[in-house]
Amino acid sequence: MTTNDLMELLRRHLPEIRASLTATQFARFQDSVRRLGEVGDDGRAMRLALREVRLCLLPLPRENELRRRLDQFRSAGAAPAAVLPDADQLDELIRLLESVDWPTLDPASAEIARGVRRRLLTAPARGPEELTGAAAQDPARAGLIRLTDPELGDRYPDFQFDPDTGEPHPVVQRINRLLLSDQDPWGAADWWLAGNSWLRDTPAALVGRVPDALLTEAAAALVGDGRW
Incomplete structure (x- = not known):
């Protein structure tokens, strides 16, 4: 799975991620994604930021399909060019995170939204x-x-x-x-x-x-x- 694959996976599953995390956990996840947009073209900094995103998602249930797919993502040892995400994809993910008051969306509301x-x-x-x-x-x-x-x-x-x-x-x-x-x-x-x-x-x-x-x-x- 490439970095761009990860960005797309996160974009598609934001409601599911929110439903599986507490408000505090999701706020940490939001902050970690925002930091991705701040590292520029520094490959090492991007690897560290991506690792932080994955750590924020560890509370997802282990049997969760999204969690299993996230576990497939490994950035360690990748060349910087392979690590840096497409700027438009990252901007879109950040825009979606900022367009909804996600932390106040309780799990019950998230389930309704999914329906x-x-x-x-x-x-x-x-x-x-x-x-x-x-x-x-x-x-x-x-x-x-x-x-x-x-x-x-x-x-x-x-x-x-x-x-x-x-x-x-x-x-x-x-x-x-x-x-x-x-x-x-x-x-x-x-x-x-x-x-x-x-x-x-x-x-x-x-x-x-x-x-x-x-x-x-x-x-x-x-x-x-x-x-x-």
Whole structure:
């Protein structure tokens, strides 16, 4: 397992990690990951920082699959070039750690969050190789919701795309930005894919069937923003 593999593994399993650690243990883990971003291109310092991350995760249950995969990671003796992670991957992991108040997410809430994520991942979606045009070049800039499946990797819910052209629906892009989907993709996806008492249907099912302004108004009401 490479350092980049480890970064991706941690990114995908943050809710599981939080559910398995106490608030204090998770705060130590957060600090250890932040320190990864401070060592620059110093290979030795990076090895020490990676070792600290792994030590913070030792409280994970030994039978836990994530713990077993983490045990496969060994940085000792690796060349510095092989140790340094991709800067974008590390930045994304740190951004996710700072975008949610993780230490206050108790294990029961974490279990509920995992259930919501499992439900959202059952919705039809496409992989990054199926994106076209500007969306393929920069999905985040295109205003697309990206969900991460532990097995399949990045997934983009189908409701975001015109079935004929494959291009993103402009109203979906607009509402995704309104819902801050780049910071909370799961929350934005849940708004689209759950029943809405105001709209009396699932918002995703109404794209193209009701006026765009109605969908946008419903989303704006949720976030308290009338500037749509």
